[in-house]
Structure formats: structure tokens, C-alpha cells
């Protein structure tokens with residue numbers, strides 16, 4: 001068997017121990033004589049996994065009791081629409097609400113686009129588009145009376161991340177946490193809703209975790225289809241229809257893996273160390289590597305940089321691949337290199353990449 005260091009932005013590398021357990025249990029789940037993906041989502045065996053995963057997530061992420069945990073599908077991209085559809089006054093109901101958005105990159109823009117399609121009254125409160133999204137806006141005024149303030153906690157493409165969330169006084173935050181979900185502890189004080197696809201830090205693609213303040217169910221209006229309502233999922237423990245059972249099973253194993261590692265405090269420390277190896281290699285290269293993000297806003301999850309001499313980029317990527325360091329090409333809107341180092345990227349993988357970068361710089365710098 002060959003395993004490479006896979007720096008893919010998502011779907012992304014998963015813990016080897018988890019994959020091995022999935023392999024071992026795939027044909028006969030705990031002497032049931034069938035696979036976990038062949039059994040009823042309402043049977044006792046799957047129910048235990050389902051409920052346990054929600055309890056584990058609540059415990060690990062210290063989610064307060066006023067929040068429900070929902071398992072939905074359609075990716076974070078569906079949430080871009082469900083959030084304004086459920087939480088604002090829009091053209092279907094006559095409430096005249098207003099949504100606030102902070103624009104920190106491609107994914108924020110896509111979220112804003114859905115508010116626009118739904119003809120929602122919205123305002124862009126701050127943006128970092130002026131510098132190709134290389135920083136997180138600060139020191140802006142949050143107007144009063146917003147239905148919510150939407151932010152993207154980690155900007156997967158540009159490699160920036162909030163170190164501290166905004167603290168709105170008379171509204172709550174809606175956070176697209178797709179690319180730093182369960183990578184560090186969270187203060188829930190100013191949060192109303194969080195959503196994230198599993199496929200970066202928490203499992204395979206195909207499931208979105210939504211963590212929602214139950215107060216928001218009161219905002220639903222009569223024309224909303226059943227499957228577009230958050231309360232449908234909350235009130236049925238996400239068993240109104242058939243949930244993505246394979247994803248839930250793997251999510252459960254990943255949560256146990258996080259717990260074994262010492263929980264989110266410990267995972268965060270490891271993630272800080274991991275990113276630091278690579279940022280040090282950038283900072284100590286005398287300008288051979290140029291980081292995209294402002295230092296204070298650097299992401300611990302997606303490390304974006306380019307080579308000063310861009311003609312060396314293909315050679316960098318090819319040589320990296322020869323060393324089993326793969327999926328390092330940056331997104332076309334930033335160019336350069338992107339190393340995605342989510343929870344499951346081993347510390348060793350980051351060290352090996354940093355050493356490779358230093359070697360490459362010494363040869364070509």
C-alpha cells in the first residue's frame with residue numbers, strides 16, 4: 001500500500017486509523033453480517049452511531065444546549081441559499097429584514113450571490129477585495145438591526161482565517177466554517193448558526209453539519225418547503241428522510257479520533273505547529289517564497305504562497321510530487337501554491353514539505 005502526503009483542499013486526507021477501521025468493518029459491521037451502508041437508518045445499530053455522533057460533537061465542540069445539530073446534504077453551497085431563505089424577511093414574506101455580509105473571498109461572494117438571487121435586502125459590511133482577499137477586514141462598524149451577520153471563518157482559496165470573530169451586539173453571526181470546522185475550540189457567545197461540509201476536517205463529502213440556535217425556527221414562514229426548513233431536521237434529529245449514513249458513520253469515527261488526540265484544544269496546538277513549519281520555510285527564504293495572506297490573518301488550514309521566480313513553479317510542483325507531496329497547486333484565482341493541512345494531515349507531512357521547500361530554495365535561490 002502506498003500513502004502520499006496529500007495537501008488537497010477538499011475532499012482531503014483522512015486519518016489512516018479511521019480509514020483502516022472502515023476497511024476492516026466494511027463487509028461485516030460488528031457481527032451483523034452486513035455493511036453499515038446496507039442497513040436501515042432507523043434500526044438500532046445505526047441509531048446508536050447516529051446519536052453518539054451528535055453527542056460527541058456537542059461534547060467536543062462544547063456546543064450549548066440552545067443549539068440543535070443538524071445533518072443535511074447539498075453542501076455548504078445549499079446553505080448559502082437556505083440561510084437567507086430561512087432567516088431574513090424576503091420577497092415571500094413581508095418582513096423587511098436586512099442581512100449583513102463580510103466579503104473575504106470566493107465563498108463569501110457565492111453566499112452573497114444567493115441573497116441577491118432571493119431578492120433579500122442585504123448589505124456588504126466590509127470587504128478585503130481591494131487587496132485580492134489577502135486579509136481579514138477589521139475596525140468596521142456593524143449597523144444595528146441586522147437579521148444576521150454572515151462571515152466565512154476560513155478562506156480556503158486565499159488562505160486567510162479569522163483569529164477572532166466579530167462581536168455584533170444586537171444580532172448573531174452565521175458562520176461558513178467549511179474549512180476550519182472542528183479544528184479548534186469555539187466561543188459560541190455571538191454565534192447563531194454554523195455550517196460546514198465534512199470533506200475538509202471531518203470526513204467524506206456529501207454531508208453538511210449545521211449547528212443552529214433553536215430560536216431561528218421561529219423565523220420560518222408558511223411557504224417554505226419541508227426539506228428547506230431547519231426545524232424539519234431539528235425536530236426529527238435529522239431522520240425526517242434517509243440521512244447520509246456512510247458519512248455519519250465516518251464522522252463518528254473521526255470525532256472519536258479527535259477525542260483520542262486530546263480534543264479540540266490539543267488538535268489546535270498540533271495545527272498551529274503544523275502550519276508554523278511551512279510559514280517558517282516561507283519567512284526564512286529571503287523572499288524566494290512570497291506568502292499571499294497578511295501575517296496576522298494567516299490560515300492554519302490553507303497555506304498560500306508563490307515563488308518569486310514564477311518560472312520555477314512547475315519544477316517545484318513536479319519535484320514535490322516525486323517526493324510524494326501532492327495536490328499543492330494553488331487555486332487559479334490566487335495562483336502559486338496552496339498547502340491544505342487540515343486536522344488529518346500528519347505533523348510529519350508538514351515537516352517533510354517544509355524541508356522540501358528549504359532544499360528547493362537552497363538549490364534555486
Ligand SMILES: Cc1ncc(COP(=O)(O)O)c(C=O)c1O
Pocket residue numbers: 010074075076077078107152154155156157176177178179197
Ligand atoms: C469556505 C467554503 N465554503 C463553501 C464551500 C463549498 O462547499 P460545498 O462544495 O460543500 O458546497 C467550500 C468548498 O471548498 C469552502 O471552502
